[in-house]
Amino acid sequence: MVRNKILIVGLGLIGGSLAKAFKKCGYEIHAYDIDKSAIEKAICEGVVKERIDDLNETEDEYAFSFICVPVLESIPILGKLSSKIKNGIITDVGSTKTHICKYSIEHKIANFIGGHPMAGTEKIGYKYSFDELFNGAYYFITPTEMNRKEDIEKLKNLLQSIGCKVEEVDYVLHDKITAVISHLPHVVSAGLVNMLNSNEIYCKFAGGGFKDITRISSSSPKMWADISISNKNMLLELIDAYIELLKNFKTSLKSENYNEIFNYFEKAKIIRDTIVSDEK
Ligand SMILES: NC(=O)C1=CN([C@@H]2O[C@H](COP(=O)(O)OP(=O)(O)OC[C@H]3O[C@@H](n4cnc5c(N)ncnc54)[C@H](O)[C@@H]3O)[C@@H](O)[C@H]2O)C=CC1
Ligand SMILES: O=C(O)C(=O)Cc1ccc(O)cc1
Incomplete structure (x- = not known):
């Protein structure tokens, strides 16, 4: 395992922003994405050192591996990574934590620690990523009894080094908090826009207040469909x-x-x- 090597799986808005922030701190970034163009751009910019072509061939050489894909895609990726990476810490950035933490417990993946930055935007993809996204932001981590204290400290130190305010929280409580402050608001925001039903006259006059409350409905539909399914029970309660x-x-x-x-x-x-x- 090499102390300054970080693997990012999913080089979109969040993965790209982490890559840029870690690169600035002197880490060497390796990345995997189904969209090769994002990685090529990051290599041209000098953010990413190497593109990984097949996760099944991952070497056990990364101090940290970040899974930064939509939440329903994260679990098979954790399955693949954990069969290869035994020494470094594996973490994710997904907006829900119960699903993936339960999987890690069931499969005894002791080097996995759940994470979730409470920072982002409604934009999609690497081209909108920026290195300062996490500076000053809360970042939840959801360790379980399986995790080693020193791994939790190492992850905290890494996140603090890019300016995050790290909060440790139980994964079920995490999903309750985020359902209230993030997941229900996204459902409501999208609903308000859907009420317009593309009606020209409504769209023409939708002004500042409407744009404020609906900014987040421009977010990735894939990301929010995954989050909704993954936090279904909490969301159903809150919708009621x-x-x-x-x-x-x-x-x-x-x-x-x-x-x-x-x-x-x-x-x-x-x-x-x-x-x-x-x-x-
Ligand atoms: N957008 C936001 O503001 C925030 C998002 N998150 C979480 O971060 C994660 C990533 O979100 P974003 O970066 O915003 O999305 P994004 O859509 O900008 O980036 C996702 C990237 O993952 C890649 N990808 C998708 N499926 C893949 C797979 N199976 N294997 C490899 N690569 C794959 C896509 O090609 C894309 O480059 C999600 O789990 C989301 O819940 C967390 C905090 C804030
Ligand atoms: O654009 C915004 O303000 C967001 O709400 C960003 C966001 C999206 C998903 C998360 O899990 C956390 C933050």
Whole structure:
């Protein structure tokens, strides 16, 4: 195992941004992607040293291997990597953690530690990646009892070196938190856009507020379909809770209960203003 070699599987927005950040810190990056053009571009830019053509031929030489593909693609890749990489740490960046962590426990992959950067954009692919994406961002890691303390420390140190604020959290709690703050909002955002139904007159006048609340609906459909399936149970519970909330608002509106309607908006304003004022 070579201390400064990192393997990135999936050189898109997140994999590319990690590659650029690690390269800046002096690591040598090797990469695998089904889309060879992304890797060729990264090699031309001097970000990636070598393209891996077949994961079944992976050498056990990487200090860290990052799986950065849509979440339903991650598990077969973890299966392949873990049969080859026995010394280095394998991690992922997927937006859901229960699925992959359970797989790692069932298959006794003790060198796998789940991870998830809480930073990103609605853009898709390597061309939108940038080295500062994770600087100052929270980054969840979801170690299990199988993991060695020194491996957890090594991963934390690596992530902190690119500016991440690392938070250790249980994988089930992770999926609950992200369902509330990320997965349900993406479902709602896409729903609001789908309400327009490509109607020209709506699209023409959809302005600032509409664009603010729906920016994230320009994200990768493949990525969000995978996340939805992978966090199905949490998401189903939250969709029910959200429907209930809308139903309550509907009841208040039907009866023109001014206080209830006012409270709906006031409560949201107070909570959101606190979140925004807490930002650095
Ligand atoms: N986009 C975002 O803001 C964030 C995304 N994530 C997670 O990061 C992961 C990657 O997302 P992005 O980089 O945004 O997506 P992306 O679409 O920009 O990049 C994914 C890359 O993986 C490659 N790929 C897909 N399937 C593959 C396979 N089977 N084998 C090898 N390569 C494959 C694609 O060709 C592409 O280059 C996802 O699991 C997502 O949940 C986590 C935090 C933020
Ligand atoms: O574009 C945005 O603001 C996002 O919401 C990015 C994002 C997408 C998926 C994640 O798991 C984490 C962050």
